[in-house]
Amino acid sequence: MTAVKATPATPPPRLPVRAKADAGERGWGGVSPMLTRLAAEEATGVLVRERGSLHLVDGAVVHAESPFAPGLDLLLTAHGTLRAEAWEAAARATDERHATTRLLLDGGELSSGALELCHLGALYDAAYFVLAPSSTPGRFRYGVTHPVGGVRPVPVAALERETLRRRDLLHRVWPDAATDGAPLVRADPVAPPPVTARQAAVLTLVDGVRTATDIARALGRRAYPTLLDVRRLVSAGLVSPRPPAPVAAPRLPDVTDPDITLLKRLRDALEAL
Numbered sequence: 001m002t003a004v005k006a007t008p009a010t011p012p013p014r015l016p017v018r019a020k021a022d023a024g025e026r027g028w029g030g031v032s033p034m035l036t037r038l039a040a041e042e043a044t045g046v047l048v049r050e051r052g053s054l055h056l057v058d059g060a061v062v063h064a065e066s067p068f069a070p071g072l073d074l075l076l077t078a079h080g081t082l083r084a085e086a087w088e089a090a091a092r093a094t095d096e097r098h099a100t101t102r103l104l105l106d107g108g109e110l111s112s113g114a115l116e117l118c119h120l121g122a123l124y125d126a127a128y129f130v131l132a133p134s135s136t137p138g139r140f141r142y143g144v145t146h147p148v149g150g151v152r153p154v155p156v157a158a159l160e161r162e163t164l165r166r167r168d169l170l171h172r173v174w175p176d177a178a179t180d181g182a183p184l185v186r187a188d189p190v191a192p193p194p195v196t197a198r199q200a201a202v203l204t205l206v207d208g209v210r211t212a213t214d215i216a217r218a219l220g221r222r223a224y225p226t227l228l229d230v231r232r233l234v235s236a237g238l239v240s241p242r243p244p245a246p247v248a249a250p251r252l253p254d255v256t257d258p259d260i261t262l263l264k265r266l267r268d269a270l271e272a273l
Contacts (some may be wrong), residue, residue: 014026031131035137039156045142052130055146061159062150064126068181068213069223072122072148078220081114091147110215119151125222128216131163151180166224174231182241183209184230189237208242 035047035054035108044060052066064072073091076082082104090103104110170177184206195203205215217227233239 006184006213014220032138034140035131035160038140043140043142044143044145045138045140046146047130047138049130049138050134050136051132052126054127054130055144057145057150057152057153060153060155061123061127062153063146063148063269064123064130065146066126066129067131069122069126069146070217070220071126072119074220075118075122075222076110076115081118082110094147100147101149101151116151120154122224124159125152125224128163128166128224129158131160156258168230170227172234173228176234179230179234179239180212184212184215185242187238187240192238193236195233195236195238198225199229199233202226203238205231205241206233 001090032047032049038045038047038056039059044057044059045055047054047056051068052064054061055063070078073087077084077087086104086109087100089248090100090107090109093103094100101115105112105115170180172261186203186206201219202215205218210218212227212230213223215230216223221223234241
């Protein structure tokens, strides 16, 4: 009998892995294939997704809106950069030829630098939520423009890179995303660590009801930096998501004396059979 020596099986080849650095340099990370395609075709219109919308002109993003991020109007008026009355007047006068931002600039209500800074902050802030992973397909409507108007177009590649960077930063600060949308409660550590002035302002508004987005609106701040503040407070043990309310046990029906008598009669009848 001849013994056959078993030879080790050849290991399967390793699957190719896309380098994160390469994806970052390209500005493409699978954030939104539809958005990438729209940029390539230089489309103009609005991309509507589950958590907001992106407005494009010639393939670049000029405006973003999300219910999870304070809008440009709040960011401009909350701290005195623009009078609320001036924004309201410009919004009422907006028509197909005159965007709100153009009316504010032409009327001398805002400097171009202040408007550009606030507009880009609001755009990147809202786009972070719009481009969040979603199970709902997006839809694009061609030719739609926004009455606020664009200030400085943002290339899709730059927007995707920044979105990925923000996701990564939040994950490194605190990996649990439950803190982003849940009502927040304060903790009471024995030796609380020091906090910054920004974080102290956030901590003051934690009341068991407000979410991070609610706090951002109350403070007149952008939502993403507030998410960062909240996650740092959670990491420091000062804040946590409010636990879900306990599920009440099902209430048993009341049993009256006549019911008990009837049950006894039924039992006696069954025993007599």
